[in-house]
Amino acid sequence: xxxxxxxxxxxxxxxxxxxxxxxxxxxxxxxxxxxxxxxxxxxxxxxxxxxxxxxxxxxxxxxxxxxxxxxxxxxxxxxxxxxxxxxxxxxxxxxxxxxxxxxxxxxxxxxxxxxxxxxxxxxxxxxxxxxxxxxxxxxxxxxxxxxxxxxxxxxxxxxxxxxxxxxxxxxxxxxxxxxxxxxxxxxxxxxxxxxxxxxxxxxxxxxxxxxxxxxxxxxxxxxxxxxxxxxxxxxxxxxxxxxxxxxxxxxxxxxxxxxxxxxxxxxxxxxxx
Amino acid sequence: xxxxxxxxxxxxxxxxxxxxxxxxxxxxxxxxxxxxxxxxxxxxxxxxxxxxxxxxxxxxxxxxxxxxxxxxxxxxxxxxxxxxxxxxxxxxxxxxxxxxxxxxxxxxxxxxxxxxxxxxxxxxxxxxxxxxxxxxxxxxxxxxxxxxxxxxxxxxxxxxxxxxxxxxxxxxxxxxxxxxxxxxxxxxxxxxxxxxxxxxxxxxxxxxxxxxxxxxxxxxxxxxxxxxxxxxxxxxxxxxxxxxxxxxxxxxxxxxxxxx
Amino acid sequence: xxxxxxxxxxxxxxxxxxxxxxxxxxxxxxxxxxxxxxxxxxxxxxxxxxxxxxxxxxxxxxxxxxxxxxxxxxxxxxxxxxxxxxxxxxxxxxxxxxxxxxxxxxxxxxxxxxxxxxxxxxxxxxxxxxxxxxxxxxxxxxxxxxxxxxxxxxxxxxxxxxxxxxxxxxxxxxxxxxxxxxxxxxxxxxxxxxxxxxxxxxxxxxxxxxxxxxxxxxxxxxxxxxxxxxxxxxxxxxxxxxxxxxxxxxxxxxxxxxxxxxxxxxxxxxxxxxxxx
Numbered sequence: 001x002x003x004x005x006x007x008x009x010x011x012x013x014x015x016x017x018x019x020x021x022x023x024x025x026x027x028x029x030x031x032x033x034x035x036x037x038x039x040x041x042x043x044x045x046x047x048x049x050x051x052x053x054x055x056x057x058x059x060x061x062x063x064x065x066x067x068x069x070x071x072x073x074x075x076x077x078x079x080x081x082x083x084x085x086x087x088x089x090x091x092x093x094x095x096x097x098x099x100x101x102x103x104x105x106x107x108x109x110x111x112x113x114x115x116x117x118x119x120x121x122x123x124x125x126x127x128x129x130x131x132x133x134x135x136x137x138x139x140x141x142x143x144x145x146x147x148x149x150x151x152x153x154x155x156x157x158x159x160x161x162x163x164x165x166x167x168x169x170x171x172x173x174x175x176x177x178x179x180x181x182x183x184x185x186x187x188x189x190x191x192x193x194x195x196x197x198x199x200x201x202x203x204x205x206x207x208x209x210x211x212x213x214x215x216x217x218x219x220x221x222x223x224x225x226x227x228x229x230x231x232x233x234x235x236x237x238x239x240x241x242x243x244x245x246x247x248x249x250x251x252x253x254x255x256x257x258x259x260x261x262x263x264x265x266x267x268x269x270x271x272x273x
Numbered sequence: 274x275x276x277x278x279x280x281x282x283x284x285x286x287x288x289x290x291x292x293x294x295x296x297x298x299x300x301x302x303x304x305x306x307x308x309x310x311x312x313x314x315x316x317x318x319x320x321x322x323x324x325x326x327x328x329x330x331x332x333x334x335x336x337x338x339x340x341x342x343x344x345x346x347x348x349x350x351x352x353x354x355x356x357x358x359x360x361x362x363x364x365x366x367x368x369x370x371x372x373x374x375x376x377x378x379x380x381x382x383x384x385x386x387x388x389x390x391x392x393x394x395x396x397x398x399x400x401x402x403x404x405x406x407x408x409x410x411x412x413x414x415x416x417x418x419x420x421x422x423x424x425x426x427x428x429x430x431x432x433x434x435x436x437x438x439x440x441x442x443x444x445x446x447x448x449x450x451x452x453x454x455x456x457x458x459x460x461x462x463x464x465x466x467x468x469x470x471x472x473x474x475x476x477x478x479x480x481x482x483x484x485x486x487x488x489x490x491x492x493x494x495x496x497x498x499x500x501x502x503x504x505x506x507x508x509x510x511x512x513x514x515x516x517x518x519x520x521x522x523x524x525x526x527x528x529x530x531x532x533x
Numbered sequence: 534x535x536x537x538x539x540x541x542x543x544x545x546x547x548x549x550x551x552x553x554x555x556x557x558x559x560x561x562x563x564x565x566x567x568x569x570x571x572x573x574x575x576x577x578x579x580x581x582x583x584x585x586x587x588x589x590x591x592x593x594x595x596x597x598x599x600x601x602x603x604x605x606x607x608x609x610x611x612x613x614x615x616x617x618x619x620x621x622x623x624x625x626x627x628x629x630x631x632x633x634x635x636x637x638x639x640x641x642x643x644x645x646x647x648x649x650x651x652x653x654x655x656x657x658x659x660x661x662x663x664x665x666x667x668x669x670x671x672x673x674x675x676x677x678x679x680x681x682x683x684x685x686x687x688x689x690x691x692x693x694x695x696x697x698x699x700x701x702x703x704x705x706x707x708x709x710x711x712x713x714x715x716x717x718x719x720x721x722x723x724x725x726x727x728x729x730x731x732x733x734x735x736x737x738x739x740x741x742x743x744x745x746x747x748x749x750x751x752x753x754x755x756x757x758x759x760x761x762x763x764x765x766x767x768x769x770x771x772x773x774x775x776x777x778x779x780x781x782x783x784x785x786x787x788x789x790x791x792x793x794x795x796x797x798x799x800x801x802x803x804x805x806x807x808x809x810x
Contacts (some may be wrong), residue, residue, distance in 0.1 A: 031648035055671050112567035113457065117575055123788030126745035128781050131769045143550055170361035173330055176348040178375040192365045211661035215751040233667040236658060241667045252659025269365040
């Protein structure tokens with residue numbers, strides 16, 4: 001506590017800390033790496049010495065389990081199952097979301113018509129829909145894909161709408177000066193202006209889809225990472241649970257990174273960064 | 274109302290909705306063809322509203338606006354607008370493509386379009402920067418792109434809404450001189466809005482001073498007969514400046530006091 | 534003569550001034566007509582679709598859902614389950630917001646802490662609370678603790694990230710001017726930093742609330758004997774889709790209510806503190 005107060009007092013112009021060059025990028029990376037290493041070591045110590053119970057796997061055991069599971073090909077099977085559902089639902093849902101969002105953003109009557117329904121539906125947790133979906137479409141792929149499709153559509157639609165509303169009116173007025181018709185305005189002004197919002201919506205919905213997918217797989221599936229995580233509990237295979245969790249985090253991180261980098265490079269002109 | 278001008282405002286009044294206060298009331302104005310008209314007034318007096326009505330973005334609640342004898346109904350390429358700030362440039366197009374954008378929707382053969390774009394780039398002094406994107410351009414360069422875009426359309430009337438307002442003082446005087454030179458070389462009617470009196474005296478053939486809002490109209494129209502090219506702060510320049518400043522200061526004080 | 538399509542589009546987008554466009558716009562601009570027509574027509578379509586469906590039980594319409602709602606209210610089942618869920622959320626949310634706020638402030642203030650936490654935040658960002666459910670069940674059992682722990686985890690995370698962002702976006706000149714006036718560090722903290730970050734805190738709280746609902750519902754579906762998630766699960770086992778719908782709708786209402794409460798807290802008391810809408 002005293003350290004914190006000293007920190008605050010020593011501060012000059014901005015809220016900087018007590019290590020003088022902490023803002024340098026190399027120091028930041030160094031600290032991050034240290035933090036991870038220390039964290040892993042702590043984990044090993046806690047799990048290996050302090051607790052030593054099957055309920056708390058050590059990093060070493062987790063790595064072992066990972067290698068085992070990966071070598072047997074089952075991990076790949078789980079990953080494939082999860083990613084396939086995710087990608088199909090996310091991409092189709094995203095397309096729907098773009099179309100709906102543009103329609104609602106550009107045509108005020110459409111928006112007014114759907115607005116009360118949307119303002120209510122957005123508060124229903126997506127995962128709650130897995131129950132009726134499994135009743136209607138069984139425990140197979142369709143119910144999960146539909147769930148991800150639904151949640152993706154929603155998020156992308158909201159973001160796209162936001163993008164249409166954020167359009168500077170001067171852009172449209174300039175086009176009207178040049179006697180552009182309404183369809184010209186839509187394709188040459190509205191659509192390109194909305195691109196960064198659409199991409200942001202797709203990115204957010206991808207992260208969200210991972211979360212919903214895990215829950216759905218726990219509830220109604222016999223394959224996939226969520227299934228791996230939940231099912232391993234019955235065998236007290238906590239190392240496998242951790243494998244599932246970490247693979248999930250890594251997959252999410254990788255997908256987000258790939259998507260964001262690709263989009264930033266290809267769509268730099270449209271002001272997506 | 275006299276009808277021989279290129280632009281005529283005939284008892285134009287405007288307000289947003291039925292019960293909201295009038296923004297401009299009974300505005301009468303005639304601008305001769307080829308004239309450089311500057312509209313000057315305190316903030317909130319409705320200058321931009323007058324320009325929007327002339328451009329065709331809004332319709333007057335009462336009265337008519339005629340351009341070359343025809344009523345103004347919708348925006349058109351004969352009355353292109355140069356906006357304040359960078360909002361109206363398209364960030365996904367290069368400077369060159371932005372300038373050519375205005376010609377996209379009018380039937381023009383491609384090589385003529387390219388030739389016009391090239392000429393305009395030269396005219397505003399953007400040669401060498403035409404492949405840059407708006408986020409790589411400075412404020413002054415962005416305004417030059419807008420100006421080039423408007424010039425490329427070869428519209429007989431140019432509407433400019435405080436185009437140099439968001440630009441720093443040095444760039445502003447450079448752009449003003451450039452605009453004065455371009456206008457000398459071509460016979461266009463220009464409707465220019467500003468609240469900078471120096472700019473008005475430098476560029477205008479006649480200056481309209483608006484009263485403070487709401488329900489404002491024209492207080493006076495002062496012709497500026499200093500021969501061109503004009504230099505800032507000669508004696509005649511100073512005299513015109515003082516005359517306009519006196520008229521404007523009254524209205525500016527009223528605008529400060531007015532609580533809307 | 535411009536086409537009908539052009540006029541319709543102009544009317545819809547509010548631009549354009551032809552007579553037909555204006556007339557169309559006047560009719561459609563009665564916003565409230567559309568606001569009301571939307572839900573009514575949708576409910577009607579729902580009823581129609583459900584009537585047309587072969588097995589009524591699998592796709593009930595609004596009337597069947599309402600009857601199920603009345604049944605559940607009368608049997609006190611709905612109230613009990615709702616309270617169970619709310620209790621878990623309430624506790625977890627309260628603990629999580631406070632801890633998230635504290636950690637977020639610290640991390641925002643002290644770059645050292647921020648850099649140390651960075652790798653964990655950016656990795657855990659992609660691991661939802663539900664992914665930890667298995668471990669939570671093993672460590673805490675199937676009682677209340679595990680679920681509250683999960684909700685605390687997700688709330689802390691979301692609030693912390695938002696508060697960190699809030700501290701980082703305090704305009705430097707605000708701090709500088711406070712220093713010009715001779716404020717002490719404590720005064721700066723209490724009178725500049727805290728008010729500036731309150732808006733971000735509440736934004737984080739709203740997001741966290743939505744997450745908490747999702748988490749609790751899933752946890753209840755997988756490992757609970759009470760709560761709205763449990764209700765939905767049981768209804769699925771009996772194929773009582775009408776009760777499932779009741780559960781879903783109640784969830785929606787609760788989510789909307791809690792969000793309204795959080796928004797009103799900020800709008801009324803802290804409106805000037807919030808720079809973001």
